Amino acid sequence: xxxxxxxxxxxxxxxxxxxxxxxxxxxxxxxxxxxxxxxxxxxxxxxxxxxxxxxxxxxxxxxxxxxxxxxxxxxxxxxxxxxxxxxxxxxxxxxxxxxxxxxxxxxxxxxxxxxxxxxxxxxxxxxxxxxxxxxxxxxxxxxxxxxxxxxxxxxxxxxxxxxxxxxxxxxxxxxxxxxxxxxxxxxxxxxxxxxxxxxxxxxxxxxxxxxxxxxxxxxxxxxxxxxxxxxxxxxxxxxxxxxxxxxxxxxxxxxxxxxxxxxxxxxxxxxxxxxxxxxxxxxxxxxxxxxxx
Numbered sequence: 571x572x573x574x575x576x577x578x579x580x581x582x583x584x585x586x587x588x589x590x591x592x593x594x595x596x597x598x599x600x601x602x603x604x605x606x607x608x609x610x611x612x613x614x615x616x617x618x619x620x621x622x623x624x625x626x627x628x629x630x631x632x633x634x635x636x637x638x639x640x641x642x643x644x645x646x647x648x649x650x651x652x653x654x655x656x657x658x659x660x661x662x663x664x665x666x667x668x669x670x671x672x673x674x675x676x677x678x679x680x681x682x683x684x685x686x687x688x689x690x691x692x693x694x695x696x697x698x699x700x701x702x703x704x705x706x707x708x709x710x711x712x713x714x715x716x717x718x719x720x721x722x723x724x725x726x727x728x729x730x731x732x733x734x735x736x737x738x739x740x741x742x743x744x745x746x747x748x749x750x751x752x753x754x755x756x757x758x759x760x761x762x763x764x765x766x767x768x769x770x771x772x773x774x775x776x777x778x779x780x781x782x783x784x785x786x787x788x789x790x791x792x793x794x795x796x797x798x799x800x801x802x803x804x805x806x807x808x809x810x811x812x813x814x815x816x817x818x819x820x821x822x823x824x825x826x827x828x829x830x831x832x833x834x835x836x837x838x839x840x841x842x843x844x845x846x847x848x849x850x851x852x853x854x855x856x857x858x859x860x861x862x863x
Contacts, residue, residue, distance in 0.1 A: 595650035599627075599659050602671045603697040603806055604689065606774070607680025609764060610711040611701040612788035614824040617675040619799055622819035624811060625662065627654040627672045634676035638685040638692075640752060646692060666814055671806070678757055680770050683745050690777040697806060698774060703788040704861035705765025705848070706832070706840040712761050714827045721758045728836055734762055765844055768851040789860040795821035 605613050605620075614633065621628040629635055629652045637649040652674070659670040679685040680700060689696060713730055716722035724730040737755040745751045774783055784805040791798040796818060803810060811818050852858045 594655065595647040597656050598650045598653045599656055599670070599672050600650065600653060601629075601673045601693060601696060603673045603699060604679065604693075605673065605675035605677070605699045605701070606686075606689075607677040607700055607764075607770070608702055608708065608767060609677035609681075610708050610715060610825075611677075611703045612786075612791055612823070613675050613677050613701055615822060616699070616701060616786065616791065616802070618824065619795070619819045619821055620673065620802070623803070623808065624814045624816045625666050625668050625670050625808060627659060627662065627670060629653055629672065629674040633674065634678075635674045636676045636678065638688045639676060639678045639682040640757070642684070642688060643750065649692075668809060668814075671808065680774075681756075681760065681764050683742060684749050686774050686777045696778070697782045697784065698778060699784050699786065699802060699805070700767075700771065700774075701786045701788045701791070702767050702851070702859065704859075705767070705844045706837055706861075708765050709761040709840060710829060710832055711827065712764065714829050715825075716758050718827060721754075727761075728833070730759070731761055731836075731840075734759060738763065762840070762843060766847045768847055768854050771851070771854060785855060787860050792821075792823055 605617055607613065617628075617633050620626055631652060635641065635649060635652045637644065637652075641648070653672050659672070662670045676685075679689065689698075709731070710727060713722060713727045717725050722730060724733060737759050738753075741753045741756045745753060745756065771783065771785065784802060786798060786802065799818070799821070800810060848859055848862050852862065
């Protein structure tokens with residue numbers, strides 16, 4: 571939908587499209603891969619680059635469906651309603667003589683305590699793409715993003731960090747014990763916690779296997795996107811665009827927000843906090859994260 575379409579009209583169109591989608595759910599393809607996070611790590615840029623691939627059809631209405639985290643009670647037919655039809659996929663497959671894929675990108679899947687288990691159950695062969703970046707910068711960007719969206723009332727980053735332990739105290743346990751429990755703070759205010767990447771990657775691997783997870787360092791992606799993009803295509807088993815006589819996408823950085831420089835003492839504090847998690851991440855990946863080189 572174009573940006574100048576009024577929001578109420580968009581909502582009506584989306585509701586109608588999802589209603590039709592549910593009626594035709596059995597005739598729709600399901601994702602073969604998901605971008606699961608991390609938030610503010612370049613997921614939108616990767617999503618748009620992959621959506622431009624000639625044999626990938628994106629989700630019909632939204633980049634992120636948020637089914638496996640906050641929408642699971644809606645049911646699987648509701649989820650299927652978000653994806654292209656088998657007929658549309660078959661037409662594209664005839665054109666390129668290769669399998670067509672679809673996907674979505676919901677960064678909260680990485681952090682939500684039940685999402686990966688649900689994904690493993692409902693999409694047993696799915697592959698997961700995860701982007702990571704300097705967790706200090708990620709936290710700062712996350713806070714600015716939530717303030718801009720009106721989801722964070724504490725505009726001072728240091729004060730928001732100080733509030734995080736109280737906001738999240740006991741929340742993970744409640745969510746673990748009650749799959750229907752929702753926490754606004756867990757989704758929007760976990761500035762430190764969501765940068766402890768290795769914790770969530772290990773959980774993913776327990777559910778789907780290490781071989782079905784591909785981790786992208788977003789700094790490498792933005793510095794030299796083509797080989798990183800090719801690496802994702804290799805992981806997904808997809809041909810390079812030029813093998814299909816198609817151009818590579820325009821690699822652009824999306825959703826970046828201007829911010830004042832972070833205070834040195836706060837940066838040092840966060841760098842120290844993330845040091846053990848970054849060290850474990852390096853061991854898990856078999857390479858040192860770019861921000862620790």
